[in-house]
Amino acid sequence: MKNIVLPDNKERSLAFYLAMEEFVARSVEDEAFFVWRVAPTVIIGRNQDLEAEVNMDYCRQHDVKVVRRKSGGGCVYSDMGNIMISFVSRRGDVAEIFDKYLTSLTLCLRALGLSAEKSGRNDILVEGRKVSGNAFHQMPDRSVVHGTLLYDTDFEALEKAIRPPVEKLVRHGVASVRQRVENLRTYLDPSKIDSVETLQRYLVEYFCDGTIALSETDVRNIEENSYEYEIPVGQYVIGIGEALWDCLPEGRKIGGAPANFAYHAGQFGFRSLAISAIGDDQLGREIKEKFDQRGLDYRLETVPYPTGTVQVTLDEKGIPCYEIKENVAWDNIPYSSALEELAKNCKAVCFGSLAQRNDVSRETINRFLDAMPDSDDTYKIFDINLRQHFYCKETIESSFGKCNVLKINDEELVVVSEMFGCQGLSQEEACKKLLKDYGFRMLILTCGTDGSYIFSADEVSFQDTPKVEVADTVGAGDSFTGSFIASILRGKTITEAHKRAVEVSAFVCTQKGAMPVLPEDMTN
Numbered sequence: 126m127k128n129i130v131l132p133d134n135k136e137r138s139l140a141f142y143l144a145m146e147e148f149v150a151r152s153v154e155d156e157a158f159f160v161w162r163v164a165p166t167v168i169i170g171r172n173q174d175l176e177a178e179v180n181m182d183y184c185r186q187h188d189v190k191v192v193r194r195k196s197g198g199g200c201v202y203s204d205m206g207n208i209m210i211s212f213v214s215r216r217g218d219v220a221e222i223f224d225k226y227l228t229s230l231t232l233c234l235r236a237l238g239l240s241a242e243k244s245g246r247n248d249i250l251v252e253g254r255k256v257s258g259n260a261f262h263q264m265p266d267r268s269v270v271h272g273t274l275l276y277d278t279d280f281e282a283l284e285k286a287i288r289p290p291v292e293k294l295v296r297h298g299v300a301s302v303r304q305r306v307e308n309l310r311t312y313l314d315p316s317k318i319d320s321v322e323t324l325q326r327y328l329v330e331y332f333c334d335g336t337i338a339l340s341e342t343d344v345r346n347i348e349e350n351s352y353e354y355e356i357p358v359g360q361y362v363i364g365i366g367e368a369l370w371d372c373l374p375e376g377r378k379i380g381g382a383p384a385n386f387a388y389h390a391g392q393f394g395f396r397s398l399a400i401s402a403i404g405d406d407q408l409g410r411e412i413k414e415k416f417d418q419r420g421l422d423y424r425l426e427t428v429p430y431p432t433g434t435v436q437v438t439l440d441e442k443g444i445p446c447y448e449i450k451e452n453v454a455w456d457n458i459p460y461s462s463a464l465e466e467l468a469k470n471c472k473a474v475c476f477g478s479l480a481q482r483n484d485v486s487r488e489t490i491n492r493f494l495d496a497m498p499d500s501d502d503t504y505k506i507f508d509i510n511l512r513q514h515f516y517c518k519e520t521i522e523s524s525f526g527k528c529n530v531l532k533i534n535d536e537e538l539v540v541v542s543e544m545f546g547c548q549g550l551s552q553e554e555a556c557k558k559l560l561k562d563y564g565f566r567m568l569i570l571t572c573g574t575d576g577s578y579i580f581s582a583d584e585v586s587f588q589d590t591p592k593v594e595v596a597d598t599v600g601a602g603d604s605f606t607g608s609f610i611a612s613i614l615r616g617k618t619i620t621e622a623h624k625r626a627v628e629v630s631a632f633v634c635t636q637k638g639a640m641p642v643l644p645e646d647m648t649n
Contacts, residue, residue, distance in 0.1 A: 126212075128333035129159040132341055139166040139203060140192045140354035142211070144347045149213050150267035152343070157213040158332045160325050165279075166190045167286050168201045170260065183285045185360075192354045196271065198247055198260030200287050206277030206308070208325055212270040216263065223261050226270040230257065233331050239312050247272075254307035274328075276309045276321045345410075349427055352463040360472035361398050362390040362611065365490055366480030367455040368401030368412055368425060369433030371599060371639065378599070378638035379415040380435060381455070382510050385600045385639045386475040388421050389607030389629065392643050395472075395614065399423045400464065400493075402454040402486075408432035409454065419640055424464065430454045443595040443634075449479070449512055456483035460492050468496035472503060473610050475532075475603075477510035481520050494527045504566075504613070508532040508606055511540060518544050525563045532606050535572040556580045567619070569609065571602055571630075579609075579623050586623045591631040600639025605630040608647075 129149055131137075142161045149157050167179050167189060175181070175191070178200045184191055203209060212226045227243050234241035234249065234256075244250045249257035259272030283306075309324070318324050339347075364383025371380035384399040391397030399416065403409030403425045409432040416423045433453035438446050458480070468474075474497065481487035494505055507528035509521065521544065525531070533541065538555060542548055545562075547555040552570065560568045560580050568580040572590075579586040608629040612622035629647055633639070 126158050126333050127153070127155045127335045127337045128329050129153065129157050130336055130338050132339060132344065136164065137161075138190065138192075138351065138355075139163045139168060139209070140190075140351040141347060142209065143192065143194055143354045144351040146211050146213060146262070146269050146271060147264070147350065148339075148343065148347045149211075150264050150269055153213065153337060155335075155337065156215075157211075157337065158329070159211050160328050161209050161211070162205050162207065162321070162325075163203055163209070164190070165202070165204045165282060165286075166192060168203060169193050170198045170200065171195055173200060178288050180286055180288055187282070187286075189282070189286050190355070194260065194262070194271075194354065196260035196262035196269070199258065201258060201273055202278070202283040202286050203273060204279055204282065206275075206279060206321060208274040208276055208321060208328070210272055210274060210328065214268050214270075216266050216268050219261055219263060219268075222268050223259075223270060227259060229332070230259075230272070233328065234309075236331065237317060237327070238314060239309070251307065251309070251312050255305055256307060256309050256312075274309060274324070275306060276324055278308055280306065280308075345405075345427070352424055352461070355463065355466075360396065361467060361470055362395040362607075362614070363387060363398045363400060363467065363471050363474045365400040365458075365474060365476050365493055366486070367433055367477075368399055368403065368423075369435055369453070369455060370408060370412070371435050371437045373437050373597070373599070373638070374439065375637065378640075379412060379419075380437075380599065380639050381433070382477055382508055382600075382603050383475055383480070384416070384421070384423075385603030386506075386508070386607040388419055388640050389604040389633075389643070390473070390611045391421060392648050393608065393611035393615070394648070395611055397421060398467065399425070400458065400467070401480075402426045402428045402430075402458045404428065404430055404432040404454045406432055408434070424467070426459055426461075428454050428457045428459065430457055437599065439597055443597050445597065445599050447512055449515065451482075455480060456486055458486040458489045460489040464489070464493055465496045468493045469498065471497050472614060473506065474504070475506040475508055475606060475610075476524070476528075477508045478516040478520055478524065479510050479512050481524070482515040487520065491523075491527065502614075504530055504610055506530040506532055506606060506610060508603070509537050509541070511537045525559075525565075529564075529566040530569065530610075531559065531563075531565050531567075532569040532571075532602070534602065535570065535575070538570065553578070553580075553585070569606065571605060577605070577623070577627060579619050581619060584619060586620045588623050588627045591627065593631050593635050595634045596637050598634050601630045601633045603639065604633040 231241045262269040364387035366383035367381040369381045371378045387397040387399045436448035505528045507524045570578040605626045609626035
């Protein structure tokens with residue numbers, strides 16, 4: 126049996142390892158084995174009822190991820206004190222293969238001096254308590270047996286994250302999880318196994334007679350397929366559209382208005398996410414690296430187009446001028462069931478006109494908006510973001526009909542006023558007309574150094590623009606929108622949220638690039 130190893134020791138998600146099982150099953154002919162550990166995660170079986178078996182409120186509050194595996198079996202909690210194991214072999218009789226690997230695992234534990242025994246089809250017990258649960262997944266030509274080994278699992282978190290089925294509670298006399306399971310650490314001789322890492326090494330040595338190393342390309346392929354396993358467990362704030370490189374005079378900076386929005390909303394503690402597409406190229410890989418460094422989660426599909434770039438030059442006032450490359454990856458963002466699940470759990474989304482210049486991304490954005498809940502506390506922000514010739518009245522009007530918040534600057538308002546019959550009106554009159562005609566919940570108007578306005582049906586908020594030493598204004602408007610919506614979601618009034626947005630955008634103007642780290646006092 127060959128041990129499958131990755132090219133690095135990065136911490137990865139459980140969804141990644143489930144996708145890795147499928148990759149190994151398709152790509153490796155040998156009988157294969159690998160072990161892995163993950164941050165707190167709940168794994169549910171193929172046919173399990175999510176809400177009935179998982180305490181979703183607890184998972185949201187404690188950042189416990191939830192994934193659905195393709196095998197059957199029960200609900201499992203995993204953390205860094207728990208070892209996950211994967212066996213991949215030829216396709217065969219389910220009972221025969223399942224029994225083969227559970228017997229092997231049982232004998233492995235007995236070799237450590239434990240009184241391990243199989244229990245039923247899925248479990249392994251030591252002294253009557255469960256230390257391992259396992260499941261089976263059959264593929265067209267291969268079989269996967271995967272399971273858990275409890276070494277030093279946090280049982281308090283396990284009990285709070287998982288809801289045992291009623292029949293189990295009855296069968297066990299309403300016994301707690303803690304009364305039915307135990308960590309291997311309790312039974313193991315510390316002179317033989319003194320840590321979870323030591324146990325991992327022992328398992329590899331026991332089962333494997335060689336190694337197969339996956340490449341960086343293999344890892345990228347696995348990452349692309351991992352999203353289908355993930356189940357959103359929080360209320361997301363999402364930017365959907367372009368993710369690209371701003372090529373500034375002093376060098377490349379990560380950019381794209383939707384990603385900037387998500388990044389800044391995330392600095393206020395929200396579970397933020399950027400949705401876009403990248404090419405299978407170095408620039409695309411570097412976007413992922415930068416998002417990882419910034420702590421910004423993402424769904425970046427790899428497509429057969431180059432990663433997007435924008436040549437940015439600054440005038441004497443630091444105002445950016447853009448040369449946006451066409452026919453690039455973010456023009457071709459594909460829709461998927463994974464995006465639909467995210468949409469259903471999205472609290473606020475920001476989208477613009479630029480990413481809608483191509484039919485593929487426009488359709489994806491519209492389908493995402495349609496899949497979102499329609500509720501009073503859900504926000505669909507259309508940051509109009511007019512660039513060069515990449516917009517038309519039809520797309521803008523369609524987006525007006527799908528959003529409930531419009532973000533626009535004073536120059537864009539002139540263009541929109543000519544399109545939609547607001548010529549001759551003052552800025553305030555034009556904004557109020559658009560607000561009424563399209564039923565926006567709010568309209569955000571930014572006017573550079575001349576201040577900014579927030580219009581709603583009940584009030585108009587105005588704030589002056591602070592005078593600061595401008596480094597550049599790239600991303601300032603996105604930081605305004607992200608911090609404003611984050612503050613609204615926190616329950617702030619329009620005026621309070623407006624003041625915070627002005628402070629944040631002024632700070633961003635003093636920094637180079639669109640994604641600086643905000644001072645802590647701005648995000649409290």
